[in-house]
Amino acid sequence: MNLRLKQIALPLSEFTLEVDVEITRPVTAIRGPSGAGKTSLLDLIAGLRRPKSALIQLDDRVLTDTATGRMVSARHRQIGYVPQDLALFPHLSVRKNLLYGHRPEGKTADGHLFSYQHVTDVLEIQSLAERSVVHLSGGEKQRVALARALLTSPRLLLLDEPLANLDSGLKAKIIPYLTRIRDEFGLPMLYVTHDPDEVRDLCDHQLWLERGRISSAPR
């Protein structure tokens, strides 16, 4: 993966998010205190916010370039996004949530299709298909949100503190699923977290974001 985030400037309420970095490792953690701009950075990459200036390029595809006015819409970016609150659609069943953005044409690094069968097998959620997402446990919701993002056959997966709302027991259960996603799907990921243990278990590399500025280690 090569994700270029160049000359990014996005005014936030208390500071401006200013990032200039090139990310090449498969799984990169973004750490930093609350309110540092981590979610805003993921929103920018996903195409949910319009920056004052930015060049965002994923491999050979320019997603945002304010110099030329190019802004690929969120729907066409093929970037899977699991936000912190998961944003599962409460009026739809698990199956309908999963199939909402299903693009069956994508393949994993080892040639598996991002098929409904394969993804729900890996995350062990097949038995939940007909249930309401409202009545799932925290860990089940987490896995459904991950599966929904995977079924879009994304080229990059953005995970915004995916384990933040879980207790330590549930975290210990979910981390192996994330490891499986990393290993089986070979998907590049940006992983926002506060937890150094998650970084150690899952990530190849970490960046530190504080008041909108990025560095390779805490200041």
Place this chain on the structure above:
Amino acid sequence: MSVQEWQIVWFTAWVSALSTITILPFGLAAAWLLARHEWPGKSLVETLISLPLVMPPVATGLILLKLLGRRGAIGGWLHSRFDLDIVFTWRAVLIALGVMSFPLLVRSTRVAFEEVNPRLEQIARTLGAGNFRVFCTITLPLASRGIVGGMLLAFARALGEFGATIMVAGNIPGRTSTLSLAIFQNVQLGRDNDALHLLGVSVLLAFAAVWGGEYFLRRKPGFK
């Protein structure tokens, strides 16, 4: 009740229902624009939409009469172009009811749209959905309780409309006479029993509409 009274009840019910259905697409569009977007002149449009709620209904009726009469801007054009008259016809009743109940529909629907978490709409876009699909599959179903509640309130408001209707449509038996107008006329003529019959039907219809609205607003959302 007499056949004529049943005709009045039937006319009032269907013209109220038709006015609610007619204003629905406009109400949805206005509520969505007010709830989800900032644009120049927004507060002016908000105020204009709410005016029929606070103005005397007869004043609203007079404005409609001036606009829709043969010498009015809209009515004159419709008459010369399509040979179509509005005032003192069932169409005038329909328009008066629609205008008077529009603010209630927009207010209820706007709140319903505002209560839909925008994050759900954003994530739907990252899942490949365009604006229309997001609106139809996420926003609309999640706001549906408020929308249906607003429709029932608008219907109930239309059932009881009097001032604007009598200004723009008159009270022509068999053509523009609604429950409210007929009750008023019966009382004026000393036909208290007839007025009480129609009053009973009015109470039943209004009760059913408001109760239905409350039911939809309070019931727990299901899933599909």
